[in-house]
Amino acid sequence: MRTLLLFIGCWLLAACSTTNEIVLANYATDLEQKYPPVSLFLKQPSEELNKDCAAYDKLPLMRECKVNPIPLQQLVDEAQASGLFEETYYTNSNADYQLSITTTYYLGGKVSELGNAILSGLTLMTLPMKKQILIKTDSLLTWRGIPIAHLQQEIPYTSRTSLTSSSDDPYRNPAKSVISHILNELQGQQSFSEEVLVSKLNSTNYRQDLHLPDELVDFIFDSQTQFRHPFWGTQLRYVHNQFAFDYVDIFIYPVRDWRWDNTTEQLAAESQRVRKDIEFYADRDHFNQLQFNNERTLNLGSGSQARPVAAFDGILTNSAGERLLTHTYLFIKEDKFVKLRATFNITDNDTTPALDGVVAQLINEGVVPKESLFMSELRNKWRADAR
Known part of the structure; x- marks a missing residue:
């Protein structure tokens, strides 16, 4: 009798310690920069998938098909736990990147599993019942509704269940x-x-398509950033060849209007937007005062390259009473704004002539990409809507 009880106790312990078997894929976690925010959604199954599930359910030996059994919150939690994204959202329609996922469980029905199920019933469910599950996924990554990546995967998963082994979170491992x-x-x-x-x-x-000089007067090219949103374009930094703390930033981005050839009107409107941006950042960085000088209209560049340039300066005063002189130049080349921003400590030396020369060199020697297909199609839509 004692031997029988010991055998039953060991059997129960084995049942309680049973674990599921999952297959994890490797991915890099040591990113230089996190991925942008992403929002997850459950994707509704296609008509083809619904038919496939219905046909699978009719097969013998405990076959069963389940569509989207894994709760969306579980998928969101696992994406967040990866640490790859700046933010991970639950059905946030305002996120640029959106990942829609369909998961489908195909529960297999082997004779051995059926035998385990019967034996589990005969032994008060102490023997774990092994379920072979094939998880099929259909995922779509979009950027503002535009498809970026479509993935279809098949992932094996083994579930073990019994009366004495339960899981409070049966979908955590499949979601992972x-x-x-x-x-x-x-x-x-x-x-x-x-x-x-x-x-x-x-x-x-x-x-690939932007070509600017490696040196602009006394400033040497240092780095470039291309922003993900096409409206934001690119930023290039040039550092002074003697004073490492002095630099100029050059921003190149498309004119966000279908009338991009109306230089005077577009420069005036963009100049006001740039002023508001400077005011925002001055407030964010806790400058006590910002005072803009009157805007100047220059004509820089040589020969056929010459074009109007809007330029204005401002004085920033911080909490210690220190004053900084900030410069802004703005012109249009091809269908894009070219904006130069630079901020220096106020000294006896006037930095304006040097920056005028930088802008003139940019106009004469810089090769700005022509209008992209993306902006062309967008402007055609704006033009049609304006009529």
Whole structure:
């Protein structure tokens, strides 16, 4: 009798310690910069998937098909736990990047599993019942509704259940597995890179098609950033060849209007927007005072390259009473604004002539990409809507 009780106790312990078997895919976590915010959604199954599920349910030996059994919140939690994203949202329609996921459980029905099920019933469910599950995923990553990546995957999963082994969170491991496979493939396709977005949108590839001099008067090229949103364009920084703390930033981005050839009107409107941006950042950085000087209209560049340039300065005063002189230049080349921003400590030396020369060199020697297909189509829509 004692031997029988010991045997039953060991059997119960084995049942309680049973674990599920999941397959995790590897993905890189040591990113130089996190991916932009992403919002997750459950994607409704296609008509084809519904038919496939219905046909699978009719097969013998405990076959069953379940569509979207994994709760969306579980998928969101696992995406957040990956640490790859700046933010991870639950059905936030305002997020630029959106990931819609369909998961489908195909529960297998092998004779051995059926035998386990019967035996579990005969032994008060102490023997774990092993379920072989194939998880199929259908995922779509979009940027503002434009498809970026479409993934379809099949992931094996083994579930073990019994009366004495229960899980308070039966979908956590499947969710972890699904998210790991999706992230693995998205990384393999570099789906969150600026280059992929440029390719999918047919927007401007500034790294490839923008050509500016390596040196602009006394400033030497240092770095370039291409922003993900096509409206934001690119930013280049040039550092002074003697004074490392002095630099100029050059921003190049499309005119966000279908009338981009109306230089005077567009420069005036953009100049006001730039002033508001400077005011915002001055307030954010706790400057006590910002005073703009009157705007100047210059004509810089040589020969056929010459064009009007809007220029204005401002004086920033911080809490210690220190004053900084901030310069802004703005002109249009091709269908894009070219904006130069620079801020220096106020000294006896006037920095304006040097920056005038920088802008003139930019106009004469800089090659700005032509209008992209993305902006052309968008402007055609704006033009039609304005009629």
